[in-house]
Amino acid sequence: MNKPTDTTMENIISLAKRRGFVYQGSEIYGGLAGTWDYGPLGVTLRNNVKRLWWKMFVEDREDMFGVDAAILMNANVWKASGHVDTFADPLVEDVKTKKRYRADHILEDAGIDPKGLTVSDMDRLIKDKGIKSPDRNPLGEVKQFNMMFKTHIGAAEDEASVSYLRPETAGGIFMNFKNVVDSFHPKLPFGLAQIGKAFRNEIAPGNFIFRLRELEQMEIEYFVKPQTWEKHFEEFRTLMHSWTDMIGLSEARVHELEIADADRAHYSKRTIDFEFDYPFGRKELYGLAYRTDFDLTAHTKASGTDLSYYDEETKERLVPHVIEPSFGVDRTILAILADAYTEDELGGEKRVYLKLSKNIAPVRVAVFPLLKNKPALVEKAREVYSMLRKEMPGVVFDDNGNIGKRYRRQDEIGTPACVTIDFDTLENETVTLRDRDTGQQTRVKITEIVDFL
Numbered sequence: 001m002n003k004p005t006d007t008t009m010e011n012i013i014s015l016a017k018r019r020g021f022v023y024q025g026s027e028i029y030g031g032l033a034g035t036w037d038y039g040p041l042g043v044t045l046r047n048n049v050k051r052l053w054w055k056m057f058v059e060d061r062e063d064m065f066g067v068d069a070a071i072l073m074n075a076n077v078w079k080a081s082g083h084v085d086t087f088a089d090p091l092v093e094d095v096k097t098k099k100r101y102r103a104d105h106i107l108e109d110a111g112i113d114p115k116g117l118t119v120s121d122m123d124r125l126i127k128d129k130g131i132k133s134p135d136r137n138p139l140g141e142v143k144q145f146n147m148m149f150k151t152h153i154g155a156a157e158d159e160a161s162v163s164y165l166r167p168e169t170a171g172g173i174f175m176n177f178k179n180v181v182d183s184f185h186p187k188l189p190f191g192l193a194q195i196g197k198a199f200r201n202e203i204a205p206g207n208f209i210f211r212l213r214e215l216e217q218m219e220i221e222y223f224v225k226p227q228t229w230e231k232h233f234e235e236f237r238t239l240m241h242s243w244t245d246m247i248g249l250s251e252a253r254v255h256e257l258e259i260a261d262a263d264r265a266h267y268s269k270r271t272i273d274f275e276f277d278y279p280f281g282r283k284e285l286y287g288l289a290y291r292t293d294f295d296l297t298a299h300t301k302a303s304g305t306d307l308s309y310y311d312e313e314t315k316e317r318l319v320p321h322v323i324e325p326s327f328g329v330d331r332t333i334l335a336i337l338a339d340a341y342t343e344d345e346l347g348g349e350k351r352v353y354l355k356l357s358k359n360i361a362p363v364r365v366a367v368f369p370l371l372k373n374k375p376a377l378v379e380k381a382r383e384v385y386s387m388l389r390k391e392m393p394g395v396v397f398d399d400n401g402n403i404g405k406r407y408r409r410q411d412e413i414g415t416p417a418c419v420t421i422d423f424d425t426l427e428n429e430t431v432t433l434r435d436r437d438t439g440q441q442t443r444v445k446i447t448e449i450v451d452f453l
């Protein structure tokens, strides 16, 4: 019987490292805060997630167009989008240690809900209530801290050479709106989708891969006629739940949060956050925003290029409005690991396993010869392995250690099924197929393994 476990972040981080999902970035130099590296199984899990997302939101639809824009963009993109002026978090400094904190986090820790508070509200509250830093020192003035990473393009380091690492992939999508309209003449509504890295100089990165400085997003800007925005917002709201379901997240751990006017990003008229119950509490997983015509209008004004759309049906020109579902890849991986981590007892022994959905498991099936030192078994197992590899991705061969150890290893990385070749296989072309969750073994014909899986 599976028992629900109170998974801790330590459990997840330790398994992720031990089994090659996620390693600390630049670890031998003491790491670099807010960066993590994905190992062989992590990268496969990520790729499976991204492939599934692309299939569901782009390939399986006629109204979606994929783009892959450059990370470095003309600085004017971020001036026009409002990010240079407003993409900031409230920062407060410990006057003694000079350590910097998010003022809203400091207030939260003091039991005060920071939602809707301005920077000056936070400053006043910290002063009035005498709130101290985690090191029990006085705090300085609360200031806005811009989170974009600034860099210089080329050899000269002056104002003219300033560029930013993109803080959201959306900017690159808006830059390609006109290109795609001119090349493909899509009818409204239609969307542009992109998967790619984004960078944020977070004041307080942490909670493993939850709050990163280098992250990856899967985003859609869906262009609609202004009067239809609510309908499309609802469509994506439903689709986002279908997505969390498809990747196997427990429905009970995914929640919606309507974001109040004062807390929404500067470009949004309505936002729903999709939150997840992580081991450290309920926090944002994804966002769904109604960005109105904010971006296309702002870029038209700043660039002098008309980004309006000519509607052939109504013979009218309009600036489309935008619905934006935004999915963080890294938070998806964290939610998947947290939800899948399970401890139970099997055959009288404690075990840890990842209850990953077949859709995304990095290894879908492992093939074993019962004994490593019997050439006939190894040869047959290799034959079955080669046959399965032609049929599906994520097939591995394993003859290390005894069979019990191999099962444990595959359980820990979430492999849904293991196929064992034994002496009966040589007689009657059948194998044992073991189910990860129940540990149950079923005898099936080699020719039926694929259907069974």
Ligand code: GAP
Residues within 6 Å of the ligand: 167, 168, 169, 170, 200, 202, 209, 210, 211, 212, 213, 215, 216, 217, 219, 284, 285, 286, 287, 324, 326, 327, 328, 329, 330, 331
């Ligand atoms: N284009 C809209 C946008 O970027 P956001 O709510 O700032 O909106 C979208 O970010 C998603 O990106 C979040 O829901 C989350 O999944 C992910 N994300 C944002 N900041 C992150 C960070 N510092 N580390 C990891 N993921 C992050």
